[in-house]
Amino acid sequence: LDLKQLIGVNINQVPSYLCSSNESFKETIHDIRPKIGQNHLEELRHVAILMYKMLLIEKLQILWITYRKSGMGELQQPRSTKDVGLKIWPFEICSRIKHVENANITDDEKCHLFVDHCQKKLNDQNEIYRNQLRYRTSHIVDYTSAMELTIENFVKQGFMYQRIEYDCQIALVQYHYTDAVLKRQYLIENPNENQIQLFKRLCKLKYEEAVTKYHFNSLKQYIPARLASNSFQNQFMGKPSIIDSIQDTTVRKKLSKHYIEVAEQAKTDIMILARDAAERQTRQYQTKYNMEMNQVWQHEKILSTGQRLTSTMIHLMEKRLA
Incomplete structure (x- = not known):
């Protein structure tokens, strides 16, 4: 193969x-x-x-x-x-x-x-x-x-953008591995079913927040670097063949320049929209996670000592959710 x-x-x-x-x-x-x-x-x-x-x-x-x-x-x-x-x-x-x-x-x-x-x-x-x-x-x-x-x-x-994508994949392998190690240590503490489901739920929320935040930060770095680069202009945008078929050199160059400017502006606008959407989604996940954590600690207060999270469980959760 x-x-x-x-x-x-x-x-x-x-x-x-x-x-x-x-x-x-x-x-x-x-x-x-x-x-x-x-x-x-x-x-x-x-x-x-x-x-x-x-x-x-x-x-x-x-x-x-x-x-x-x-x-x-x-x-x-x-x-x-x-x-x-x-x-x-x-x-x-x-x-x-x-x-x-x-x-x-x-x-x-x-x-x-x-x-x-x-x-x-x-x-x-x-x-x-x-x-x-x-x-x-x-x-x-x-x-x-x-x-x-x-x-x-x-x-x-x-x-640059491919590099960001691969860096994200590499980071996710490390993330999932650390996640599995901490989950294994958490299970050693013999949590009850509610505590297991709680940990899974919080991990899922934190994972969604972390991935979205990573994409947002990547786009924040990517857009200014791309705009500042001399090679940014028309780098990813080929011209339609109809423009190249125009015989008049002056007209062809003028249309080509206009096409590139419009296409690049549209691409930049789309990337900025993607960045802003990622930022909004990050805030939504952060809010959802914070609300869930507040509910957890409020619920912990009314539980009996035997049903509460142990100090080791809390420590592992804090490391996993940091």
């Missing part, structure tokens, strides 16, 4: 901002090399695509290392959390195995072998791209460090 079939990610798919139909890369290169020829430009585009693929693989490698650490019980925990040696293979791993092997059996050994195999595939593919990049850059005429830096910055800027 190839890498795409194993991990469910098509590394060979070229992002829109690096496609030939999108002129943002051409404009970026023209800023430092105004008279560059088309063939030379396409050589540099292939370099940019290889850089993108290596960035993507780097994030995938970190994600799969995190998967493995979770499954091996090696994820680092806060100092205040006891080490219970809990091994948890993330849902994503079990799901991929079921998809690839069409089987429902996902024991520890099978998960371990599958993850190791995928990690080797990622490492091998990264080495292939590294060699290809080294070969291409060594055969490009007038390939300078300034040109390399310009391409790297362009690719990193375009990769």
